[in-house]
Amino acid sequence: MVDSSTLTRKFQKEMNAGIASLVLLSVLEKSNEPMYGYQIARLLEEYSGDTSFMKQGALYPVLHSLENGRLLESQVEPSVSGPPRRYYEITPEGRDMLVTWQSVWKQMKSFVDRAIKGG
Amino acid sequence: MIKSVEEYLDELKAELKDSDTATVQDALADAEEHLRAALTNRSENQSEVSEEEALNQVIEQYGSPEETASAYREVERRTSPGLVREIPTQQVSAIKHFLGVYDDPKAWGALLYMLISMITGIVYFTWVVTGLSLSLSFAIFVFGLLFAVFFMFSLRGLALLEGRIVEGLLGVRMPRRSVFFQKDLTWFERLKTSLTDRHVWLAIVYFFLQMPLGVIYFSVIVTLFTLSVSLMAAPLVQSVTHFPILSIGVMRYYLPSWSTPLFLLIGFLIWTLTMHLGRWIGQVHGKYAKMLLVTD
Numbered sequence: 001m002v003d004s005s006t007l008t009r010k011f012q013k014e015m016n017a018g019i020a021s022l023v024l025l026s027v028l029e030k031s032n033e034p035m036y037g038y039q040i041a042r043l044l045e046e047y048s049g050d051t052s053f054m055k056q057g058a059l060y061p062v063l064h065s066l067e068n069g070r071l072l073e074s075q076v077e078p079s080v081s082g083p084p085r086r087y088y089e090i091t092p093e094g095r096d097m098l099v100t101w102q103s104v105w106k107q108m109k110s111f112v113d114r115a116i117k118g119g
Numbered sequence: 120m121i122k123s124v125e126e127y128l129d130e131l132k133a134e135l136k137d138s139d140t141a142t143v144q145d146a147l148a149d150a151e152e153h154l155r156a157a158l159t160n161r162s163e164n165q166s167e168v169s170e171e172e173a174l175n176q177v178i179e180q181y182g183s184p185e186e187t188a189s190a191y192r193e194v195e196r197r198t199s200p201g202l203v204r205e206i207p208t209q210q211v212s213a214i215k216h217f218l219g220v221y222d223d224p225k226a227w228g229a230l231l232y233m234l235i236s237m238i239t240g241i242v243y244f245t246w247v248v249t250g251l252s253l254s255l256s257f258a259i260f261v262f263g264l265l266f267a268v269f270f271m272f273s274l275r276g277l278a279l280l281e282g283r284i285v286e287g288l289l290g291v292r293m294p295r296r297s298v299f300f301q302k303d304l305t306w307f308e309r310l311k312t313s314l315t316d317r318h319v320w321l322a323i324v325y326f327f328l329q330m331p332l333g334v335i336y337f338s339v340i341v342t343l344f345t346l347s348v349s350l351m352a353a354p355l356v357q358s359v360t361h362f363p364i365l366s367i368g369v370m371r372y373y374l375p376s377w378s379t380p381l382f383l384l385i386g387f388l389i390w391t392l393t394m395h396l397g398r399w400i401g402q403v404h405g406k407y408a409k410m411l412l413v414t415d
Contacts, residue, residue, distance in 0.1 A: 017193070017197070036152070038152070038153050038156035041180075055182030057150065057153070057181045057190060058187070060146070060150075060190075061146075061190050065194050065197075083152050083155060084152070086152065
């Protein structure tokens with residue numbers, strides 16, 4: 001029998017798969033300047049409080065995938081204290097896509113809330 | 120418990136051994152960037168926590184190598200093939216592969232390295248020979264101890280500098296930070312630590328050999344470059360200046376005009392082969408430098 005924590009982790013992972021893209025696009029859309037991975041992770045840490053929704057390492061492949069889809073663009077800049085950093089910025093296509101995704105999210109949220117409440 | 124960022128990267132690489140090489144490269148670069156940024160941040164805010172402890176706190180938030188690898192694999196699996204930039208290594212034709220060397224920054228970097236290694240080689244050699252001789256001569260004086268420690272310390276700095284040059288030009292990952300002495304050691308203990316450190320002696324061997332190697336690299340590149348440029352330029356120079364290609368006594372030998380394309384082709388081939396040779400030497404030298412200059 002699979003224990004409940006494993007099932008919860010699996011459930012969390014499956015939910016995160018889509019939500020991470022929405023969250024990352026939103027964070028970069030609100031930001032006035034390009035941000036690097038650790039900066040984004042710190043900001044999300046502030047938003048999530050004591051609860052950890054996803055490992056910070058899982059954000060990076062999502063950032064690459066959004067960049068591949070041309071929703072983000074990035075450039076590498078040298079850093080004073082370590083290896084070069086990749087700074088991400090939202091593209092105009094990314095902003096348009098975010099509007100669509102936000103509306104999908106609102107509909108989805110309301111549907112899930114109603115399903116949980118039972119009508 | 121993971122003890123260093125390098126150990127984390129090694130474990131992550133092992134976890135991703137079946138993934139696309141570009142994914143592995145991205146995952147390693149992301150992890151290194153994040154872990155080092157987080158460690159710097161922690162050491163500024165929580166200086167009382169040991170580095171190893173801080174690293175494990177950072178990894179707890181970032182994810183274990185297994186978790187991180189799984190996140191990359193998951194996204195790789197979900198990304199549609201149309202969006203994944205795959206490099207069709209097996210389908211590249213032999214000519215493209217041969218000429219592709221011009222588009223490879225590693226080949227150009229290796230050529231530049233081979234050119235400057237003669238100068239750096241002479242500097243290293245002079246420094247090591249002077250340092251060793253003076254350290255031995257000064258050993259009878261009290262300040263000789265200080266000089267020997269200073270010399271050993273300078274070797275670490277030189278090794279770091281050479282490492283940066285090797286990484287920048289040859290693309291082989293080398294340390295970004297030097298190994299420092301422990302703070303609470305006496306001068307004598309510092310000297311003893313250095314003298315018993317295998318890598319200090321390996322670095323001395325490396326710096327010694329760097330001069331003959333630098334001279335060989337420089338001579339090979341300059342000779343081949345001159346040969347290829349001469350071959351390509353000879354027919355053109357002859358047509359403009361009417362200067363013979365060969366002159367024995369009163370006899371003047373000129374190249375027939377039909378041989379111009381042949382000379383251009385041979386010159387170009389020699390230079391292209393030189394670039395391949397440079398890239399290969401760069402790879403071998405990178406491994407050799409890593410073996411001798413990087414501590415375990």
